[in-house]
Amino acid sequence: MSMNTNPLLDIRDLIAFDTIRPKHVGPAVEQLLAKANTALETVCAPDFPATWSGLSAVLDVSTDRLGVAWGAVSHLNSVADTPELRTAYNEALPKITEFFTRLGADERLYAKFKAIDPTSLNAEQRQAHHNALRDFVLGGAELAGAARERYAAIQERQAELSQTFSEHTLDATDAYAYYASTEELAGVPADVQQAALNAA
Numbered sequence: 001m002s003m004n005t006n007p008l009l010d011i012r013d014l015i016a017f018d019t020i021r022p023k024h025v026g027p028a029v030e031q032l033l034a035k036a037n038t039a040l041e042t043v044c045a046p047d048f049p050a051t052w053s054g055l056s057a058v059l060d061v062s063t064d065r066l067g068v069a070w071g072a073v074s075h076l077n078s079v080a081d082t083p084e085l086r087t088a089y090n091e092a093l094p095k096i097t098e099f100f101t102r103l104g105a106d107e108r109l110y111a112k113f114k115a116i117d118p119t120s121l122n123a124e125q126r127q128a129h130h131n132a133l134r135d136f137v138l139g140g141a142e143l144a145g146a147a148r149e150r151y152a153a154i155q156e157r158q159a160e161l162s163q164t165f166s167e168h169t170l171d172a173t174d175a176y177a178y179y180a181s182t183e184e185l186a187g188v189p190a191d192v193q194q195a196a197l198n199a200a
Contacts, residue, residue, distance in 0.1 A: 006028050008024050022082070033099055039058050101151075
């Protein structure tokens with residue numbers, strides 16, 4: 001992988017976590033969101049056929065790439081927290097939340113899914129179609145006006161609060177230390193005690 005390549009844009013099989021840097025997050029999110037938004041507009045066009053394969057081929061590819069990249073960033077943020085990564089993650093989080101909230105409540109896309117003929121689907125696709133329609137309802141696709149705006153605001157606030165809670169948990173865990181007394185170490189072999197002391 002060259003120095004100019006963003007590893008979040010080049011995920012094929014296994015994620016190269018060791019090559020991902022905070023500087024990659026913003027540009028990758030912007031590019032992947034742009035592609036996902038383009039795919040959404042493409043499938044929601046009036047002349048785009050309401051078929052399972054057509055919707056999947058265009059929309060699922062883009063949203064899956066975005067999801068995989070964001071999943072990698074989220075994982076790193078959970079296990080290799082740094083101030084720089086935390087900042088990059090927090091700057092991208094509202095954009096990701098807004099997109100997936102909007103995607104799940106898009107009336108045009110919901111209409112496309114409702115227009116798919118279930119008899120054209122195999123058993124697995126019918127179940128996925130059923131689940132997708134359910135998820136649209138749960139995602140606010142049938143809400144309108146102020147209720148839809150309130151739902152989106154709640155989703156964004158929930159994402160923000162979840163991230164803040166995670167950061168506080170990580171910070172509290174990192175700050176915690178316990179100093180055992182000699183009496184508490186009774187029965188622990190001396191070499192184990194020395195190894196623990198060296199590691200501390």
